[in-house]
Amino acid sequence: MSTVKTSNLGYPRIGRNREWKKRLEAFWAGKIDEQTFRADMDEIRLGHLLDQQAAGISLIPVGDFTFYDHVLDAAVMFGAIPQRYAYDGGAVSLDLYFSMARGSQTAPACEMTKWFNTNYHYIVPELGSGWTPRLTENKPLEAYRFAKERAGIEGKPVLIGPYTFLKLSKGFPAAELAGQARRLLPVYITVLQQLQAEGVLWVQIDEPAVVTGLPEAELRLLEELYTEIAAAVPELKLLLQTYFEAAEPLEVLLRLPVAGLGLDLVHDGGANLAAIEKLGWPQDKWLGAGLIDGRNIWRADLDAKLALAARLLRQVPQERLLLQPSCSLLHVPVSAAGETGLKPAVKGALAFAEEKLGELRLLAAALEDGADRHAAALEESRAALAAFRALPERRREDVAAQLAGLRQLEGRRSAPFAERAALQRRKWRLPLLPTTTIGSFPQTPEVRQARLKWRTGVWSQTRYDRFIREQIEAAIRFQEEIGLDVLVHGEFERTDMVEFFGEKLDGFLFTRGGWVQSYGSRCVKPPVIYADVAYVEPMTVKESVYAQSLTELPVKGMLTGPVTILNWSFVRDDLGRDEVSRQIALALRHEVRALEEAGIEMIQVDEPAVREGLPLKAEDHKAYLDWAVQAFRIAAHPVHSETQIHTHMCYCEFSDMIASIADMDADVISIETSRSHGELLTAFEEQGYEKGIGLGVYDIHSPRVPGVEEIGRNIEQALRVLDAEQFWINPDCGLKTRGWEETGAALRNMVEAAKQAREKTILQNA
Numbered sequence: 001m002s003t004v005k006t007s008n009l010g011y012p013r014i015g016r017n018r019e020w021k022k023r024l025e026a027f028w029a030g031k032i033d034e035q036t037f038r039a040d041m042d043e044i045r046l047g048h049l050l051d052q053q054a055a056g057i058s059l060i061p062v063g064d065f066t067f068y069d070h071v072l073d074a075a076v077m078f079g080a081i082p083q084r085y086a087y088d089g090g091a092v093s094l095d096l097y098f099s100m101a102r103g104s105q106t107a108p109a110c111e112m113t114k115w116f117n118t119n120y121h122y123i124v125p126e127l128g129s130g131w132t133p134r135l136t137e138n139k140p141l142e143a144y145r146f147a148k149e150r151a152g153i154e155g156k157p158v159l160i161g162p163y164t165f166l167k168l169s170k171g172f173p174a175a176e177l178a179g180q181a182r183r184l185l186p187v188y189i190t191v192l193q194q195l196q197a198e199g200v201l202w203v204q205i206d207e208p209a210v211v212t213g214l215p216e217a218e219l220r221l222l223e224e225l226y227t228e229i230a231a232a233v234p235e236l237k238l239l240l241q242t243y244f245e246a247a248e249p250l251e252v253l254l255r256l257p258v259a260g261l262g263l264d265l266v267h268d269g270g271a272n273l274a275a276i277e278k279l280g281w282p283q284d285k286w287l288g289a290g291l292i293d294g295r296n297i298w299r300a301d302l303d304a305k306l307a308l309a310a311r312l313l314r315q316v317p318q319e320r321l322l323l324q325p326s327c328s329l330l331h332v333p334v335s336a337a338g339e340t341g342l343k344p345a346v347k348g349a350l351a352f353a354e355e356k357l358g359e360l361r362l363l364a365a366a367l368e369d370g371a372d373r374h375a376a377a378l379e380e381s382r383a384a385l386a387a388f389r390a391l392p393e394r395r396r397e398d399v400a401a402q403l404a405g406l407r408q409l410e411g412r413r414s415a416p417f418a419e420r421a422a423l424q425r426r427k428w429r430l431p432l433l434p435t436t437t438i439g440s441f442p443q444t445p446e447v448r449q450a451r452l453k454w455r456t457g458v459w460s461q462t463r464y465d466r467f468i469r470e471q472i473e474a475a476i477r478f479q480e481e482i483g484l485d486v487l488v489h490g491e492f493e494r495t496d497m498v499e500f501f502g503e504k505l506d507g508f509l510f511t512r513g514g515w516v517q518s519y520g521s522r523c524v525k526p527p528v529i530y531a532d533v534a535y536v537e538p539m540t541v542k543e544s545v546y547a548q549s550l551t552e553l554p555v556k557g558m559l560t561g562p563v564t565i566l567n568w569s570f571v572r573d574d575l576g577r578d579e580v581s582r583q584i585a586l587a588l589r590h591e592v593r594a595l596e597e598a599g600i601e602m603i604q605v606d607e608p609a610v611r612e613g614l615p616l617k618a619e620d621h622k623a624y625l626d627w628a629v630q631a632f633r634i635a636a637h638p639v640h641s642e643t644q645i646h647t648h649m650c651y652c653e654f655s656d657m658i659a660s661i662a663d664m665d666a667d668v669i670s671i672e673t674s675r676s677h678g679e680l681l682t683a684f685e686e687q688g689y690e691k692g693i694g695l696g697v698y699d700i701h702s703p704r705v706p707g708v709e710e711i712g713r714n715i716e717q718a719l720r721v722l723d724a725e726q727f728w729i730n731p732d733c734g735l736k737t738r739g740w741e742e743t744g745a746a747l748r749n750m751v752e753a754a755k756q757a758r759e760k761t762i763l764q765n766a
């Protein structure tokens with residue numbers, strides 16, 4: 001039997017203790033100089049290489065490490081540097097590199113957006129008309145040499161493929177895709193030829209964009225590109241890597257003249273395996289078999305994986321099989337070893353990057369020597385999984401019974417919108433164009449310190465509660481003073497809008513070190529949904545009721561919606577996401593009821609992340625939107641007709657889901673628009689929307705204070721499309737990242753602009 005090879009697609013950059021982040025931030029703050037920074041970074045990346053080497057991985061990726069983002073690295077490498085950075089050729093300095101990522105005094109940063117359906121954000125390359133592709137530095141070559149010299153590792157350079165690179169870029173019309181690709185191709189080929197000349201064996205070319213479904217013309221373009229590339233570097237083994245979904249049509253991809261094809265066999269809904277079994281596998285091609293889930297933190301069922309491998313081996317020669325994670329391990333935390341605070345059955349179920357590499361190695365060994373030779377290790381894994389599965393909180397009858405009861409209900413309101421709107425108008429007596437905010441007020445250092453003191457036991461619960469009440473009172477007085485119409489309590493008691501609820505619901509756990517990179521040096525530690533989610537006790541009632549007791553004006557209750565909680569957590573993988581979303585919805589439904597019973601009759605259920613969960617393939621959109629909308633309705637609609645349900649969404653392209661937004665049936669939605677003002681308005685105009693709506697009238701992501709006139713213009717623009725009777729006036733998003741000074745100034749201007757718009761509208765209608 002020949003050896004079964006393992007291959008990794010990418011390793012987390014941040015390090016076990018986020019040392020990568022700390023070094024970056026120290027450099028940005030001027031605390032270390034460039035030389036120290038580079039030396040420290042080299043040490044970190046060397047550590048990652050050695051860890052993978054120690055794990056026994058055959059093909060170790062190089063070039064996946066970065067100082068910020070791998071797409072930015074590619075853009076810089078190809079000289080795609082927008083004119084505003086005044087680049088004049090030559091090597092790209094760190095200064096310039098970080099200006100593109102983070103902006104500088106003179107030039108704003110490049111745009112950032114989500115990497116496919118993950119929570120990782122990449123820097124969007126801008127390929128303006130002035131762009132002439134050129135090679136500024138062969139980064140994969142540098143990475144290859146580094147691994148070889150420093151660790152004796154024969155690395156596998158990773159680079160983003162030309163098709164995906166261009167699909168993720170902006171600055172040219174879609175019709176010019178092929179033209180841009182042909183201009184970029186020679187530079188690509190130079191990079192690869194230099195790798196070939198260096199003696200590199202394998203190169204991983206990431207083409208995840210392929211899974212989104214290619215139109216015919218783009219499939220032909222892909223064939224053209226890879227035919228030319230393959231001809232130019234005949235000695236390199238090219239592994240065309242796809243992930244996050246099924247690679248279709250497989251017969252076309254198999255025709256590409258590359259040595260191997262990497263497929264995701266976890267997130268493909270079984271389609272990749274089915275296609276392999278239907279078409280057969282070309283005997284001279286390698287299969288990068290993505291068996292281990294690179295997107296989740298759970299131990300794999302190795303028996304199932306071995307069975308899958310056995311099926312693959314009926315099609316693929318063993319010496320052509322590479323065992324891989326389903327995608328780069330960038331999306332999981334580094335090591336579960338430090339999770340000592342969890343109960344053993346839970347800790348035993350975790351597999352972060354290090355543990356996943358161990359699983360790959362064990363799978364390869366079991367295939368190579370026969371499972372018998374590794375019976376003990378396999379049994380250990382089996383037992384750990386069994387212990388986790390047997391936890392009673394993962395199969396709660398009370399939750400199942402409540403969900404079964406809900407099936408008929410579907411979360412419908414007691415009356416249709418028009419009827420509710422009439423009742424609500426009478427109840428609330430709001431002025432025309434009512435003003436409000438999205439929920440949070442500045443989380444000042446004082447607020448954060450207070451929370452820390454309470455969490456570490458320096459402050460008692462009573463002391464902390466008093467502090468929060470003082471903050472709420474000050475926020476209410478402030479809002480009354482500046483003249484807002486619908487108030488909020490300010491969310492001072494919350495660190496994070498998902499974590500706050502996760503800590504109060506059953507079914508969640510929190511890791512010590514489960515950090516993943518979100519963008520640049522920013523890391524997040526997602527809550528983990530490991531068991532059935534259930535309501536325990538009121539989570540927000542105390543603060544909302546207190547806030548309402550201070551004022552005659554309405555105060556909105558404030559909750560995070562079920563789909564957002566789901567999309568920003570690591571989720572158990574034994575239940576469908578739709579099922580988990582319904583469990584969360586059911587728990588939130590109790591909270592909505594509790595708020596209403598306590599006299600809070602305007603309730604906002606935020607769903608900023610609803611759009612991010614949208615599947616990559618268009619044919620799957622409807623099913624997702626259907627259950628997402630249903631989850632929202634289950635959560636938000638157990639209320640009387642007079643109770644006004646609000647929702648909020650932000651930082652996404654919403655134009656193509658307005659029908660689903662309407663279907664959520666919130667009485668009022670506030671939605672971010674500063675990024676796509678015109679487009680979203682057109683979409684509302686074309687598709688029509690009858691319910692209450694607040695289009696953010698200023699961008700809260702900058703400390704800049706917008707003037708009354710500027711806000712007035714935004715209001716006027718919206719009123720050309722939307723009816724004044726339905727329009728609300730609010731900022732784009734929550735204000736927690738802002739300071740009080742600019743918040744006060746901006747909101748005063750907003751209230752003034754609203755007043756002027758109100759008078760004008762009344763005059764016009766008189």
Ligand code: GLN
Pocket residue numbers: 438439440491497558606608648649650733734735736
């Ligand atoms: N209510 C939340 C806040 O104001 C909404 C945050 C969000 O949209 N991400 O902070």
Ligand code: ZN
Pocket residue numbers: 438608648649650651672732733734
């Ligand atoms: Zn928002």
